[in-house]
Every structure is written in structure tokens, then in C-alpha cells.
Amino acid sequence: MFRKIFIPLCLLVGFYATAQEEQEAAKPIPPAQxxxxxxxxxxxxxxxxxxxxxxxxxxxxxxxxxxxxxxxxxxxxxxxxxxxxxxxxxxxxxxxxxxxxxxxxxxxxxxxxxxxxxxxxxxxxxxxxxxxxxxxxxxxxxxxxxxxxxxxxxxxxxxxxxxxxxxxxxxxxxxxxxxxxxxxxxxxxxxxxxxxxxxxxxxxxxxxxxxxxxxxxxxxxxxxxxxxxxxxxxGSTSVHGNITSYLTYLPSMAATAWYHKKAGKGKTLEAFVQECRDFTYSTYAPALLKGNLLPPAEKQALAEKLAYFTGLDTPYILKSDLRVLIPRFQKQLLQDQGLAIGRLDGRFKGDESDDVAENPHLGDPASYQIxxxxxxxxxxxxxxxxxxxxxxxxxxxxxxxxxxxxxxxxxxxxxxxxxxxxxxxxxxxxxxxxxxxxxxxxxxxxxxxxxxxxxxxxxxxxxxxxxxxxxxxxxxxxxxxxxxxxxxxxxxxxxxxxxxx
Structure with a gap:
């Protein structure tokens, strides 16, 4: 007798529990304001x-x-x-x-x-x-x-x-x-x-x-x-293995380096950016496609040219295998001043306590400053x-x-x-x-x-x-x-x- 009664009671309790959960899950519908x-x-x-x-x-x-x-x-x-x-x-x-x-x-x-x-x-x-x-x-x-x-x-x-x-x-x-x-x-x-x-x-x-x-x-x-x-x-995800991003970000690095007077001296922004566009299409893209097939002399020349556009040191670019990620660029460009630049806007600068961190650790100064x-x-x-x-x-x-x-x-x-x-x-x-x-x-x-x-x-x-x-x-x-x-x-x-x- 106990078993016959117990099973329906369990089902009933389960039913009410489920109904209650659904009722609690449904958010009230107040009048639209x-x-x-x-x-x-x-x-x-x-x-x-x-x-x-x-x-x-x-x-x-x-x-x-x-x-x-x-x-x-x-x-x-x-x-x-x-x-x-x-x-x-x-x-x-x-x-x-x-x-x-x-x-x-x-x-x-x-x-x-x-x-x-x-x-x-x-x-x-x-x-x-x-x-x-x-x-x-x-x-x-x-x-x-x-x-x-x-x-x-x-x-x-x-x-x-x-x-x-x-x-x-x-x-x-x-x-x-x-x-x-x-x-x-x-x-x-x-x-x-x-x-x-x-x-x-x-x-x-x-x-x-x-x-x-x-x-x-x-x-x-x-x-x-x-x-x-x-x-x-x-084209907007700067991570290793994404070859497109190395290309699409380079002219922005050049423009930002120009703004902070680290590159493009004596040139207008538009002229320097166009020079970088041409380099990206004609030289950088084919070099990235070659990968390890790139001869050492060409790799050295390419690193020097990337340093010319980005304002970073040639040895750093070589250590980066000619592929500089944006968060690293943010820390490296003004490293001599102990500053990290913004991601949303490279004009912004943040004074961080950890000057040797790989990426900005305070967040994006272009965001937290506004x-x-x-x-x-x-x-x-x-x-x-x-x-x-x-x-x-x-x-x-x-x-x-x-x-x-x-x-x-x-x-x-x-x-x-x-x-x-x-x-x-x-x-x-x-x-x-x-x-x-x-x-x-x-x-x-x-x-x-x-x-x-x-x-x-x-x-x-x-x-x-x-x-x-x-x-x-x-x-x-x-x-x-x-x-x-x-x-x-x-x-x-x-x-x-x-x-x-």
C-alpha cells in the first residue's frame, strides 16, 4: 500500500516543484515605461x-x-x-x-x-x-x-x-x-x-x-x-596564427608611431600611411607567406623596414619573428617613457606600475580615461x-x-x-x-x-x-x-x- 501511494506523491511533488521553478524563472511583466x-x-x-x-x-x-x-x-x-x-x-x-x-x-x-x-x-x-x-x-x-x-x-x-x-x-x-x-x-x-x-x-x-x-x-x-x-x-583580431591581422594592423601601427614621433619624421601622416600600405601589399604580405622559407638576409631587411614603420627596435622585431601583436606594441612603443598607449585610440597614454609586463595591465587608457x-x-x-x-x-x-x-x-x-x-x-x-x-x-x-x-x-x-x-x-x-x-x-x-x- 505504501508503494502505491508513494509513487504518485513523488510525481505530484515533482510536478509542483517544476511548476514553481518555471513560475520563479518567469520574470514579471511590469507596465512599459x-x-x-x-x-x-x-x-x-x-x-x-x-x-x-x-x-x-x-x-x-x-x-x-x-x-x-x-x-x-x-x-x-x-x-x-x-x-x-x-x-x-x-x-x-x-x-x-x-x-x-x-x-x-x-x-x-x-x-x-x-x-x-x-x-x-x-x-x-x-x-x-x-x-x-x-x-x-x-x-x-x-x-x-x-x-x-x-x-x-x-x-x-x-x-x-x-x-x-x-x-x-x-x-x-x-x-x-x-x-x-x-x-x-x-x-x-x-x-x-x-x-x-x-x-x-x-x-x-x-x-x-x-x-x-x-x-x-x-x-x-x-x-x-x-x-x-x-x-x-x-582583420581585427590580433593573435598569433592569424596572418591577416599582421597585415591589417601594420598601417595603424605606423600611423600611431608617427603620432608619437617615433616614425615617419619629416613626412605627412597621409604620405607615411600610404608608404606603409604599399609596403604591406608588395613586400610584407609575400614575406609572411614564405614563413621559414624567407632567407636570413631578407628577414633582416624586412625587420629593419618594420622598425622604420613601427618605431620599434629591429632586434625586438626579429625576436617577434616579424609579427608584432598589438598588445605588445602598446607596451613597447613608449617603453622609454614608461607609458602604455591606448588600444581604442593610440593617442592615449597610461602610466602603469609594471613597465615590463607584456600587455597593458591597467586596461585601455582610451577607455578608462573617458x-x-x-x-x-x-x-x-x-x-x-x-x-x-x-x-x-x-x-x-x-x-x-x-x-x-x-x-x-x-x-x-x-x-x-x-x-x-x-x-x-x-x-x-x-x-x-x-x-x-x-x-x-x-x-x-x-x-x-x-x-x-x-x-x-x-x-x-x-x-x-x-x-x-x-x-x-x-x-x-x-x-x-x-x-x-x-x-x-x-x-x-x-x-x-x-x-x-
Missing amino acids: SFVTRHQIQNGGQTVTFTATAAEHYLKNEEGEAVASIWAVAYTRNGVTNPATRPVTFVFNGGPGSASVLLHMGLLGPQLVKVPSDADADDGAAPYRLQTNQEGILDLTDLVFIDPVGTGYSWVVGKGKTEDYWGLMEDARSIAAFMRQWVTENNRWISPKYIAGESFGTTRAAAVANTLEGDGQDMALNGLILISQALDYA SSAYTAGLNHYLANSLQVRMDRPYLTDNGELANQWRWRTAPEGTYWEPMPVNTARMLGDTMRRNTDLKVLVASGYYDLICPFFDAEYTFNRNGIVTERVHFSYFEAGHMMYTHETDYQKLSRDIREFISNP
Whole structure:
């Protein structure tokens, strides 16, 4: 009798335990928050009155249940006679794991955080300086700043799971779904549409543009603004064995060495960089392909030439087997001064306690010397200008997301071998199906994480229609807009790009 009763009781207890776990796992679905304010700004020689809508937008599953909340800040111009024909630009940063804070508060938003333009000082502690974006483009286009799930105020709700969003294609599908939803809710299907992305945000932009062509809701884009592009990671991953990266990073090393007066004396930056480009194509690439077949005399000559371009010692380059990794370059270039240079921007310098470490151990000075200002500036702006009141912190960056990111491009259950991430082929295919899609590629000469030569290498391959690609170069790094002159130049370039479809 005991056994007959015990077994059903175990099943019953197990059932209730499972149900309880599922109930606990499902996150509550609070009402979507929305904060609407009205503003005025001078952009493009015009007085622009606009509405700022900072709001949560719920993505739903096939059953119509909310499973994720996307936080976005939209700036839409008031008094537009036919808003359906006014351009709208969707903006996001990269990471993966970064909110849209940098492009929002550094380049395109109505208010900007200002940090030392010449990378010669740390942002220090509060108070920080915010100023009106006089070079903005709100006279030309509405702007929608998007924070992907897990960043900013965006998160999963209800039965949603982070793994449904924390991956290359999962992320692209969620952003595409949000864009379609926003366009539908705001009656903007026939508006010209642009995406502006930075770093991994450019990887995402190519994937999103491709994704938007499917699902029975084909949405063709007019243009992509790719800031510090990272479409093919073979050219932006400085690790041994990746022969492409030795080539793509060399001109950026040369430019950075020129900036710090370690190379290229008496030459302009552009001339020195072009000299390095020519050397990379004609001499360095064939030499790397030869490997150990390279005769000693040629190896010595090559090391001397690499020293000429990089500002490093010839013996060090020989010990490196003619292959200098970027983290080592960061420590070696200014070793005589006891300084490590930045990765995101080689202009920045950090004073580290361990001068013989192989890699910078404090982190990237191009990041930690500006991040506090941007975080504080964004939080101040949301609370005071946009009147946002949320019950959780705004995550400008989420390391947990990055650590759990899924790079797999093939469906589960199908064969897949890990390869460098590459969405460039997606962009090439999309450009050939959409003959109006054009691309602006903005690159910093001193960017040591997404090198400018990699942009050239990538966009001259992968089926991309180069006649519709415009390259623009800046004397700064990854976030070139932190340099005042380049902020103005990039703003002008984007204005011209959108003004001339």
C-alpha cells in the first residue's frame, strides 16, 4: 500500500516543484515605461523643435506574450507636414554588451559629453561638462537610439530568456523586430531609413540589414553609417596564427608611431600611411607567406623596414619573428617613457606600475580615461533633460552579456565549425539585392582595435559594391568624435551622406 501511494506523491511533488521553478524563472511583466518631453535646438542653421520619447518597447513571442523590453530614446521633429517621408536613423553602439551611450552622448544626441580633445588628460571626477550638439542632424533626420537586450534599461521579461537575444543572429533578429515595430507604430514605412553603428554595432548593422529582408516584411534601408567598422574579424583580431591581422594592423601601427614621433619624421601622416600600405601589399604580405622559407638576409631587411614603420627596435622585431601583436606594441612603443598607449585610440597614454609586463595591465587608457564622464553624463541627461525615472540602473556596459555571447551562425543541430566572425558577405548580398543601399565607412588612423586598413581590406572583397561605399578618415581612434576636429568632420560627413541619397 505504501508503494502505491508513494509513487504518485513523488510525481505530484515533482510536478509542483517544476511548476514553481518555471513560475520563479518567469520574470514579471511590469507596465512599459514612457517619458515624453519637448525641446528645441539649432541644427543645420535651423531652429528645430522636437519631441524626445524615452521608452520601453515590448517584443512578443508567437503567443503574443511580452518576452523582452527594448529601451530606446527617439527624437522626432515637430511640425513636419509629411513625417512619412522624413528620414529616420536608428543608432546603436557595439560590444557586444554596450548600450548606445557613446554615439548618443558623443556624436549624434542633442546633448554631448565633452572630454579632453587631445587625449592628454584623464576625465577625472565629477563634475563633467555637457554641451548642446550644435553640429547635430535633427534638421535632417529623426533619431532612434537603441539599447539591445541586456544593456541600458533593456532586459528580458515574462518567459523571455537571455539566450534568445545574446548571440550574433539572435541579436540581429531582435533589433530588426524592434525597428519594424517602431516603424509600424509611428507610420514610417515609406520614410528613408538609415542605421548608424559603431564597432560591433557595425557587425550588427550588416546582419540587421540582411535580416530585414526576410520574415515576410522586407524593409529596405537607404544607408549604413559604419563607424570603426568590424565586419570581418580576421582583420581585427590580433593573435598569433592569424596572418591577416599582421597585415591589417601594420598601417595603424605606423600611423600611431608617427603620432608619437617615433616614425615617419619629416613626412605627412597621409604620405607615411600610404608608404606603409604599399609596403604591406608588395613586400610584407609575400614575406609572411614564405614563413621559414624567407632567407636570413631578407628577414633582416624586412625587420629593419618594420622598425622604420613601427618605431620599434629591429632586434625586438626579429625576436617577434616579424609579427608584432598589438598588445605588445602598446607596451613597447613608449617603453622609454614608461607609458602604455591606448588600444581604442593610440593617442592615449597610461602610466602603469609594471613597465615590463607584456600587455597593458591597467586596461585601455582610451577607455578608462573617458568612461566615467560618459556614464555620469548619460545618467544626468536622462534624469534631468528627459525626466526619466526608472527603478533599476542604466547599464552602459554588461560584461555578463559579453561572456555568454553566442557567435554560432548555423542553427542548433547542424554542423558548424568556429571561424572568425564575418558579416561582410551579408552586406555584399544585401547591397546587390538593394541597389539603393549605400555605405559610409568612418575610420580612425590611431584605432588599434578596428584598424582602418582592415576596412579597406574588407570592403574591397566579400561581394561588396565598392562604388556605393565612401571611406572617411580621421586623426583619432575608435571613438574619433572625442577629438573636437574629427567630431566636426564626422558630423559633416554624416550630414552630406544623408543629404545626398
